[in-house]
Amino acid sequence: MEAAHAHGHTQEHGHDHPTGLMRWVATTNHKDIGTMYLWFSFAMFMVGGVMALIIRTELFQPGLQVVNPDFFNQMTTLHGLIMVFGAIMPAFVGFANWQIPMMIGAADMAFPRMNNMSFWLLPPAGLLLVISLFVPGGGAAAGWTLYAPLTIQLGMGMDLTIFAVHILGLSSIMGSINIITTILNMRAPGMTLFKMPMFVWTWLITAYLLIAVMPVLAGAVTMILTDRHFGTAFFNAAGGGDPVLYQHIFWFFGHPEVYIIAIPAFGVVSQVIPAFSRKPLFGYVSMVYATASIAVLSFMVWAHHMYTVGMPTAAQLYYMYATMLIAVPTGVKVFNWVATMWKGSLSFETPMLFACGFLFLFTLGGFSGLVLSITPVDIQLHDTYYVVAHFHYVMVAGALFSAFAGIYFWLPKWTGKMYNETLGKLHFWLTMIFFNVTFFVQHFLGLAGMPRRIPDYALQFADFNKISSIGAFGFGLTQLLFLYIVVQTIRSGEKAPEKPWEGADTLEWTHLPTPAPYHSFETAPVVK
Amino acid sequence: MKALGKIAAASALALYPALALSDYKLNLQAPQTPIAERIFDLHTLILVICVVIFVGVFAVMFYSVFRHRKSLGYKAAHFHENTTVEVLWTVLPFFILIGMAYPATKVVIDMKDTSAADVTIKATGLQWAWSYDYLNEGISFTSALSTPQAQIMGLEPKGPNYLLEVDNPVVVPVGKKIRILTTAADVIHAWWVPALGAKQDAIPGFIRDTWFRVEKPGIYRGQCAELCGKDHGFMPIVVDARSPEDYAKWVQEQKAKTAKKADQAAPGNRG
Numbered sequence: 001m002e003a004a005h006a007h008g009h010t011q012e013h014g015h016d017h018p019t020g021l022m023r024w025v026a027t028t029n030h031k032d033i034g035t036m037y038l039w040f041s042f043a044m045f046m047v048g049g050v051m052a053l054i055i056r057t058e059l060f061q062p063g064l065q066v067v068n069p070d071f072f073n074q075m076t077t078l079h080g081l082i083m084v085f086g087a088i089m090p091a092f093v094g095f096a097n098w099q100i101p102m103m104i105g106a107a108d109m110a111f112p113r114m115n116n117m118s119f120w121l122l123p124p125a126g127l128l129l130v131i132s133l134f135v136p137g138g139g140a141a142a143g144w145t146l147y148a149p150l151t152i153q154l155g156m157g158m159d160l161t162i163f164a165v166h167i168l169g170l171s172s173i174m175g176s177i178n179i180i181t182t183i184l185n186m187r188a189p190g191m192t193l194f195k196m197p198m199f200v201w202t203w204l205i206t207a208y209l210l211i212a213v214m215p216v217l218a219g220a221v222t223m224i225l226t227d228r229h230f231g232t233a234f235f236n237a238a239g240g241g242d243p244v245l246y247q248h249i250f251w252f253f254g255h256p257e258v259y260i261i262a263i264p265a266f267g268v269v270s271q272v273i274p275a276f277s278r279k280p281l282f283g284y285v286s287m288v289y290a291t292a293s294i295a296v297l298s299f300m301v302w303a304h305h306m307y308t309v310g311m312p313t314a315a316q317l318y319y320m321y322a323t324m325l326i327a328v329p330t331g332v333k334v335f336n337w338v339a340t341m342w343k344g345s346l347s348f349e350t351p352m353l354f355a356c357g358f359l360f361l362f363t364l365g366g367f368s369g370l371v372l373s374i375t376p377v378d379i380q381l382h383d384t385y386y387v388v389a390h391f392h393y394v395m396v397a398g399a400l401f402s403a404f405a406g407i408y409f410w411l412p413k414w415t416g417k418m419y420n421e422t423l424g425k426l427h428f429w430l431t432m433i434f435f436n437v438t439f440f441v442q443h444f445l446g447l448a449g450m451p452r453r454i455p456d457y458a459l460q461f462a463d464f465n466k467i468s469s470i471g472a473f474g475f476g477l478t479q480l481l482f483l484y485i486v487v488q489t490i491r492s493g494e495k496a497p498e499k500p501w502e503g504a505d506t507l508e509w510t511h512l513p514t515p516a517p518y519h520s521f522e523t524a525p526v527v528k
Numbered sequence: 529m530k531a532l533g534k535i536a537a538a539s540a541l542a543l544y545p546a547l548a549l550s551d552y553k554l555n556l557q558a559p560q561t562p563i564a565e566r567i568f569d570l571h572t573l574i575l576v577i578c579v580v581i582f583v584g585v586f587a588v589m590f591y592s593v594f595r596h597r598k599s600l601g602y603k604a605a606h607f608h609e610n611t612t613v614e615v616l617w618t619v620l621p622f623f624i625l626i627g628m629a630y631p632a633t634k635v636v637i638d639m640k641d642t643s644a645a646d647v648t649i650k651a652t653g654l655q656w657a658w659s660y661d662y663l664n665e666g667i668s669f670t671s672a673l674s675t676p677q678a679q680i681m682g683l684e685p686k687g688p689n690y691l692l693e694v695d696n697p698v699v700v701p702v703g704k705k706i707r708i709l710t711t712a713a714d715v716i717h718a719w720w721v722p723a724l725g726a727k728q729d730a731i732p733g734f735i736r737d738t739w740f741r742v743e744k745p746g747i748y749r750g751q752c753a754e755l756c757g758k759d760h761g762f763m764p765i766v767v768d769a770r771s772p773e774d775y776a777k778w779v780q781e782q783k784a785k786t787a788k789k790a791d792q793a794a795p796g797n798r799g
Contacts, residue, residue: 062690063680068758073760237732277596283609283614308729317633324628327625343604344605346597367578370574371574374570374628376635380571382753383720383753383754451753458749
């Protein structure tokens with residue numbers, strides 16, 4: 001069967017590798033689009049990072065020194081929105097674009113032109129979020145969760161945010177349609193679903209989650225928009241509505257959303273750990289089923305974000321049991337990764353360091369999630385820094401570390417150059433240390449009673465806040481080192497060998513040269 | 529083995545008061561109500577189980593990290609599945625979770641039982657203060673942050689209860705069941721006093737409730753726990769628990785000076 005041939009080159013007749021600005025604007029090549037997603041993600045990571053540093057600067061000491069409380073809330077809100085929607089999600093879509101076609105032996109994605117649009121929707125959305133800070137009233141200041149009725153009160157920054165969220169959702173939905181169609185239809189002959197690399201499985205599952213829940217988020221923010229401007233009362237009791245309705249709708253999106261972030265991260269780690277253990281992934285079939293179970297369960301647990309709203313006893317108990325259950329398939333995955341390493345022949349180049357860092361710290365974050373799932377304990381910890389610690393462990397030490405692992409792993413295949421291993425290891429260790437300095441102490445702050453989203457705090461919280469802020473600056477500065485490493489690799493890195501990673505065995509490593517050609521697998525390989 | 533179990537239990541019990549000393553602020557605040565104690569113990573149980581599993585799993589991983597290295601000449605094995613082991617590590621965690629869920633269930637049920645209260649107080653969240661109505665005593669007042677702006681702006685040294693002090697605290701009798709009804713006048717707030725183990729969202733247009741029974745007289749401090757606008761961090765809660773006799777005296781004093789203000793009262797006030 002002929003591999004599908006990308007049709008996106010009508011503008012460049014006879015031009016196999018276009019140049020200049022228009023190359024990037026009009027590209028339909030999955031590698032170019034993947035590259036744009038990754039650079040966009042990094043730029044947003046820096047913007048969101050600066051916002052985090054503003055937050056941590058204000059929190060360095062008790063008292064208000066740097067910003068006013070309203071602007072502080074704008075920072076917490078935009079830091080969250082930018083990091084979730086602008087940085088971490090596009091990063092993994094970037095990996096999806098680069099890797100899925102190559103890993104299944106396809107020439108490109110199923111819908112290359114729609115792929116281009118999926119990317120180009122992102123910069124305007126990002127711009128809208130940033131611009132919202134500068135309109136009268138400033139940016140939305142309600143936390144990334146945008147609860148009503150607070151959001152009904154806010155200024156026009158909220159409307160810009162709603163618009164941005166719609167655009168981001170559209171991008172994700174189109175991207176997911178592309179991913180599912182590609183994976184289901186364009187695998188090379190012989191590559192059955194259960195022969196696909198784990199990374200491809202994780203994206204297949206994640207794409208379904210995205211299609212299911214992004215429209216729900218769109219619904220939630222549209223209901224806020226109409227409550228704000230068009231006389232509806234969805235979230236206003238005086239008009240017959242209920243503020244808690246917003247929370248249900250939002251978290252029905254919001255819980256699967258965190259798995260949308262985590263599951264591709266699991267996929268990357270499932271490629272890196274076997275490669276550096278020189279041993280196949282342990283329990284491949286269980287890993288597929290565990291990932292699918294996590295995805296299915298993720299739809300059934302949303303109200304564990306709402307234990308204090310006043311839901312009936314039976315509901316609190318149901319959500320507690322259902323949430324605790326997610327620990328089972330997640331545990332299976334952790335055990336399988338450790339079993340992959342067990343009696344492997346391990347080496348610890350930078351990708352593996354980040355993958356092991358992921359394994360250790362994501363699991364720690366998972367345990368704080370288990371603590372939070374227990375309703376009575378959550379009553380004490382809800383809306384405190386314990387929750388902030390939990391989600392930064394799973395999203396930064398989890399998803400971000402996995403993204404770093406993937407970049408270091410695949411940079412040679414993408415660019416044909418090796419990154420500097422010493423600098424890569426330095427990036428890892430500094431990130432590891434500063435991350436923990438920043439966030440481990442936040443567990444204690446939450447336990448001790450410090451609420452979230454406050455610009456100033458009581459004196460007993462001072463010491464750990466100071467430590468956390470110092471860690472945050474270290475962490476932020478370290479990421480500039482990462483930028484240097486990547487740029488230096490692209491411009492003047494040492495030429496990479498055909499197979500830099502001995503244990504890597506997926507199609508892009510076994511069947512393609514290094515660097516991968518602009519058009520790869522124009523004829524599909526046959527997979528045994 | 530029974531003796532070992534007893535020793536383990538005894539040492540754990542001996543540790544509890546130590547753990548309760550929040551001097552190092554590493555744990556939940558010292559519990560001041562039976563519910564808060566049960567939450568504290570539940571957290572300790574879960575934490576211990578999680579630490580044991582975490583240490584066990586990563587002991588295995590670190591063993592591999594140090595011993596199963598290519599640089600030491602270690603050659604990779606080829607196994608990549610084992611159904612028995614997979615079943616075991618799916619089923620065993622399930623039973624551990626049941627072990628956690630069982631005690632937790634009892635606490636959830638007890639936390640939700642707000643019946644037969646001795647004192648009922650409605651707490652209304654405002655932007656940005658609390659207003660309290662003692663429904664049976666006919667007392668009402670607003671309770672706002674009393675920390676001076678000068679301290680917040682760094683023009684004066686900060687007092688010991690910086691950001692956790694109010695003009696009019698919530699006075700309650702010890703040893704009695706206090707039911708707190710929560711609602712709000714504008715946006716969602718949340719009423720939370722960590723030492724009492726009570727947190728409840730205050731939702732505009734709706735009434736929710738929670739309860740506590742304070743064991744010892746004292747001052748217990750908490751904060752709003754739901755982002756409610758710019759001064760979310762500046763609307764604390766102070767509960768002043770007094771002996772029943774002192775409480776009764778305070779009620780008499782308050783009745784004498786209560787003026788019911790027509791302010792931003794919650795809609796539920798119209799009953």
